[in-house]
Amino acid sequence: MELLVFSILAGLALAGAIGVILARNPVYSALGLLLGLSAVAGLFVVLWAEFIAVVQLMVYAGGVLVLFLFVIMLVDLEQRGLDTDAGRIGPQPSPGWRVAAAMLGILFTVFVGALLLQEPAREVPGAGALDAVLRGGGGGGALGNLEHVGQLLYTSYLVPFELASVLLLVAMIGAVVLAHRER
Amino acid sequence: MPEFEIQVVLPTLVPAAYGLLLLLFTPALRDDRRWLWAVSLGGMALAAFFPAWLLFRAGATGETAGLPGRPMVVMDPLSLWLDLLFAIAGFLALLLVPAYLDRARAHRPEIYPLMLLAVAGMTILVATTNLVMIFLGLEVLSIPLYVMSGLTREREASIEAAFKYFLLGAVAAAFLVYGIALVYAATGHLDLGDVATAAGAVLETGGARAGLLAAGLAMILVAFAFKVGAVPFHFWAPDVYQGAPTPVTAFMAVGTKAAAFGVLLRLLPGTAGAAEALARRWLPVVAALAVATMVGGNLVALVQVRVKRMLAWSSIAHAGYLLLALLAPLAIGARNLLFYLVVYTFMTIGAFAVVSLFQEEEGDDADQLDRFAGLWKRRPLLAIAMGIFMLSLAGIPPMGGFTGKYVIFVTALRTGHPVLAAVMGLAAVVGAAYYLRVITTMFLREPSGELPAGVSVSLAPGLVLAVSAVLTIVLGLAPGLVLGPLGEIASGMIGP
Numbered sequence: 001m002e003l004l005v006f007s008i009l010a011g012l013a014l015a016g017a018i019g020v021i022l023a024r025n026p027v028y029s030a031l032g033l034l035l036g037l038s039a040v041a042g043l044f045v046v047l048w049a050e051f052i053a054v055v056q057l058m059v060y061a062g063g064v065l066v067l068f069l070f071v072i073m074l075v076d077l078e079q080r081g082l083d084t085d086a087g088r089i090g091p092q093p094s095p096g097w098r099v100a101a102a103m104l105g106i107l108f109t110v111f112v113g114a115l116l117l118q119e120p121a122r123e124v125p126g127a128g129a130l131d132a133v134l135r136g137g138g139g140g141g142a143l144g145n146l147e148h149v150g151q152l153l154y155t156s157y158l159v160p161f162e163l164a165s166v167l168l169l170v171a172m173i174g175a176v177v178l179a180h181r182e183r
Numbered sequence: 184m185p186e187f188e189i190q191v192v193l194p195t196l197v198p199a200a201y202g203l204l205l206l207l208f209t210p211a212l213r214d215d216r217r218w219l220w221a222v223s224l225g226g227m228a229l230a231a232f233f234p235a236w237l238l239f240r241a242g243a244t245g246e247t248a249g250l251p252g253r254p255m256v257v258m259d260p261l262s263l264w265l266d267l268l269f270a271i272a273g274f275l276a277l278l279l280v281p282a283y284l285d286r287a288r289a290h291r292p293e294i295y296p297l298m299l300l301a302v303a304g305m306t307i308l309v310a311t312t313n314l315v316m317i318f319l320g321l322e323v324l325s326i327p328l329y330v331m332s333g334l335t336r337e338r339e340a341s342i343e344a345a346f347k348y349f350l351l352g353a354v355a356a357a358f359l360v361y362g363i364a365l366v367y368a369a370t371g372h373l374d375l376g377d378v379a380t381a382a383g384a385v386l387e388t389g390g391a392r393a394g395l396l397a398a399g400l401a402m403i404l405v406a407f408a409f410k411v412g413a414v415p416f417h418f419w420a421p422d423v424y425q426g427a428p429t430p431v432t433a434f435m436a437v438g439t440k441a442a443a444f445g446v447l448l449r450l451l452p453g454t455a456g457a458a459e460a461l462a463r464r465w466l467p468v469v470a471a472l473a474v475a476t477m478v479g480g481n482l483v484a485l486v487q488v489r490v491k492r493m494l495a496w497s498s499i500a501h502a503g504y505l506l507l508a509l510l511a512p513l514a515i516g517a518r519n520l521l522f523y524l525v526v527y528t529f530m531t532i533g534a535f536a537v538v539s540l541f542q543e544e545e546g547d548d549a550d551q552l553d554r555f556a557g558l559w560k561r562r563p564l565l566a567i568a569m570g571i572f573m574l575s576l577a578g579i580p581p582m583g584g585f586t587g588k589y590v591i592f593v594t595a596l597r598t599g600h601p602v603l604a605a606v607m608g609l610a611a612v613v614g615a616a617y618y619l620r621v622i623t624t625m626f627l628r629e630p631s632g633e634l635p636a637g638v639s640v641s642l643a644p645g646l647v648l649a650v651s652a653v654l655t656i657v658l659g660l661a662p663g664l665v666l667g668p669l670g671e672i673a674s675g676m677i678g679p
Contacts, residue, residue, distance in 0.1 A: 112398055116368065118391035159192075159255040163307065163319045166199060170300050170323060173206065174330035177293045178345065 006046050013039035026072045030065060037061050051145040191258045194234045194266040195306040198273075201226030202299030209292050216292055220281050223295035227277055230302055231270035238263040255313050260672040262310040264521060265445045268528055269305040269438050273298055275532045275651070276434035278643040283430050283539050287546035289335045298434065301327040305438055309445035312375040314363045314403075317446055321359065321410070324442060325352050328435055332427035338547055344426025351409070351419045359406035365399030375449060397464060403450065404468065410443040411502040413472045414479035424495030429548065432491070433535035436498045437528045444505055444524065448517055451509065469506055470603060476503030477610040485617050491538050491550040493617060494531070497576060500614055501527055504591055507607055511594045517673035519590045522666055526575070526583035526658050533651030534572040536644055537565060541635045549635040555621060557630025566625045568648045575655045577618035578611050583658030590666070 016036025023029045037060040044053035093101075153161050189196075205223055212219050238260060277298055284291060304324030311317060329352060333345025367373060369392045370381035385392045405416060412420040424432045451465060480500030487493035505527075508520040541549045559566040575584035588611060595604040658665060 108398075112365065112395070115391040115394045115398070156255070157315070160313075160315050160319055163316070163323065166203075166300075166303075167319055167323050167326070169203075170297075170326050173293070174297075174326050177291075177297075177330050178333055 002046060006043065009039045009042040009046065012036075013043065027069070030068045030072060033068070034061055034065050037065065049145060051149055190237060191256050193237070194230070194258070194263065195256075195303050195310065197233050198226065198230040198270070198299045198306065199303035201229065202296040202303060205296040205299065209296060213292055216281060216290075219292050219295050220277070223299060224274065224277055226299050227270055227274040227302070230299070230306075231267055231274060234263040234266035234270065234306075238267065254311075255316050256307075256310055257312055258310060260675060261445065261448065261517070261521075262306070264669070264672060265309045265441055265524075266306045268441050268524060269302050272434055272437040272441070272528050272532060273302045275536075275647050276430045276437075278647045279430035279433065279536055279539050280428075282641055282644055283428055283542070284335070286542045287335045287337065287428065289337060289428075289546070291334045294331055294334055294428075294431070297327040297331050301331070301434070301438065305442040308442045309449075312449060314366065314373045314375070314378075318356070318359055318363060320442075321406075321446075322356060324439065325356070325410075328431070328439065331431040332423055332435075334431070335428045335546070337545075338426070340422075340426035341428065342426075344423045347419050347426075348423045355406045355409035355416075358402045358409070362399045362402030362404075362406065365395050365402065367399075369393070369396035369399060400450075400465065401468070404465070407443045407447055407450075408472055411440050411505070412476075412499045413502050413506060414475040414499065417476070417479070417499050417502075420499055421492055421495045424498065425489065425492045425548075429491065429535055429539035432495075433532045433539070436494075436531050436535070440498070440502060440505070441524045441528070444509070444520060447509060448513075448520065466510060469510055470600070473503050473506035473510065473603065474606050476500065476506060477607055478503075481610045481614040481617075485613065487617070488552050489548075489550050490541075490552055490555065490621065491535075491548055493552075493621075494534055494538065497614065497618075498531065500610065501531075501576075503610070504588060504607060507595055507600075507603055508591045510600060510603070511591075511598050514674045515594055515598075515670075518666065518670045519587075519594055521669045521673065522662070523587040523591060525665055525669075526587040526655070529651040529654045529658070530572045530575040530582075530584055533568065533648060533655065534576065536647045536651065537569045537572070540565070540644060543635060552621065552624055553631070554635060555624050556628040556632075558625040560630055561634055565648070568652045569625060570622050571652045571655055573618040573621050575659070577615040579615070581656065581659050583655045583662070586659050586662040586666075590662075 013036045016032045016034070016039060019032025019035065020029045023032055037056065041053045041056040041061065044050070044056055201223075205219070205226065208222075209219065237258070277295070280294055280298075284294070301324050304320050304322070304327070307320030308317060308324060309320075311320065329345055329349040332348050333342050335341040363373070366378060369385055370378050372378045372381050382396055385396055409416040409419075424436065427435065451469070477500055480496050480498075480503055484493050484496035484500060487496060501523075505520055505523055508516050508523060510516065511519065538548070538550050541554055543549045555569075558569070571582065575582035578585045578588040588607075592604050592607055595601075595607065
């Protein structure tokens with residue numbers, strides 16, 4: 001049962017990701033991304049990480065994607081000649097390169113996938129505390145998912161947590177600096 | 184629980200806090216650039232002072248300090264030494280900024296806080312053994328660099344540089360995250376020390392988990408090979424180095440390289456120290472990267488007609504020498520690597536400082552080789568300074584660059600890599616050709632055409648040139664001054 005649900009969700013996530021890069025219309029790309037991100041949220045549920053699943057839906061599917069769609073719809077792409085191949089940067093890669101790159105990607109995926117299938121993640125030795133959280137409080141007794149994440153975030157992972165806020169701030173400033181036009 | 188020791192995060196906290204404060208005041212002081220500049224210089228000086236002070240207090244073999252538990256932040260002589268180097272590189276690059284931006288007619292006060300934040304990112308990167316922190320540090324360092332590359336929007340090349348660097352950098356970041364995920368899948372750990380311990384057991388049993396570990400480490404290696412510009416992950420470097428404002432290029436070439444090699448120093452020997460089998464696997468990969476980088480960088484640099492682009496390829500070639508240093512046993516390899524990074528910092532910033540003076544009236548770079556013709560007759564001091572940097576980059580004896588190359592070369596010979604040493608020697612000889620071409624152009628050719636307007640050295644760039652030139656020579660004449668302490672640091676590093 002778990003495997004079945006996982007396969008369906010993983011398939012949806014893959015289909016969404018492929019849709020993002022194949023779609024010509026950016027709106028369809030964004031919708032493909034929505035499908036992919038939602039499927040990943042489903043995968044988190046399968047892993048008993050319901051808090052992360054909800055956050056994934058709220059932040060990515062809810063926040064980030066809506067912003068994406070706003071930008072796509074507000075900026076008239078056709079007017080700027082970005083709706084077709086005209087907007088592509090640089091010379092088109094030759095079909096040979098495309099096939100080679102695709103083959104390489106598929107080969108690597110199969111390689112890693114086969115290795116992962118041989119070695120179910122559950123048997124990982126000495127899985128850390130974060131791992132326990134992802135498996136829904138398996139390692140910590142009475143505490144639930146949310147408490148676990150909170151506790152880790154404000155103890156062991158405090159420094160990375162603060163750092164992530166600096167990172168987001170820097171990224172925001174960078175975007176403003178680059179996009180802002182002097183009047 | 185041990186007490187939280189603020190000093191552990193001081194080298195990161197100072198530039199980060201300073202950068203954020205500066206951001207806060209930038210809107211109010213937008214028009215008072217000199218003031219902003221002076222304040223950011225002060226911040227960079229503080230960012231250099233704290234690691235230096237802590238290093239002095241701890242001594243070269245000093246103790247490692249960390250936050251409670253499995254430390255997210257470690258402070259050891261290696262991290263402090265590199266922190267000092269980043270801040271010095273940032274300081275020298277900042278000195279070049281106002282003159283360059285004025286001539287480029289780009290009023291971009293944002294560059295000052297961004298430079299400080301990039302330094303903060305670098306200090307995080309080298310002061311942790313946790314893979315999550317490494318990822319965050321790399322991003323905190325990279326994003327300001329993407330933005331700074333595109334700050335002179337009036338030049339199309341600058342926008343191209345920012346865009347290329349951002350897109351390819353994002354791909355590299357994806358590689359890093361995927362690699363970290365695979366390493367975690369194989370070992371169940373994110374801390375490099377734990378990973379190394381687990382890796383030993385994993386490799387002993389072999390099987391799928393060993394494959395995952397190898398794939399993960401390979402992807403992490405790819406990400407950092409990209410950041411240092413090692414062939415074949417160098418495609419971004421020439422365009423980005425050429426397009427970015429020259430002071431930013433100087434900072435990027437030096438700082439990013441030092442930070443990435445700092446991580447590699449922890450990552451590769453760290454995982455190998457516990458598992459000889461792993462070392463046998465990654466050594467050939469790094470060796471192949473080093474050969475491709477040394478040969479590729481030097482050969483392509485040979486045909487460049489723009490000095491800035493030539494220096495970009497030269498910086499790729501230097502990444503190759505540094506990779507070669509990484510192959511030696513840790514105690515000596517780390518010493519050579521750190522010494523080369525120090526020399527490289529001064530000679531590269533010096534060379535880019537000279538190039539940053541060559542600008543057209545409209546603010547574009549005027550770095551064609553022909554523009555340097557007869558510089559000796561027009562600006563003798565500038566020609567001498569550039570000559571020093573070129574000789575040092577080429578590795579000609581009295582200069583620091585020679586000593587750096589020499590120790591790497593000899594170590595490679597003695598530790599059983601004679602072929603690699605031979606490749607390095609040949610690559611350096613080929614490389615000398617294009618550095619010497621700059622010198623012959625400056626000293627032997629007759630001046631022709633107008634000298635670019637910027638080539639009247641003002642105080643700040645002059646200071647950069649003087650400091651870099653003097654230190655390049657001093658490091659060549661008395662390398663023991665730095666090699667000695669670095670040797671102690673390196674021998675204290677064994678074992679993660």
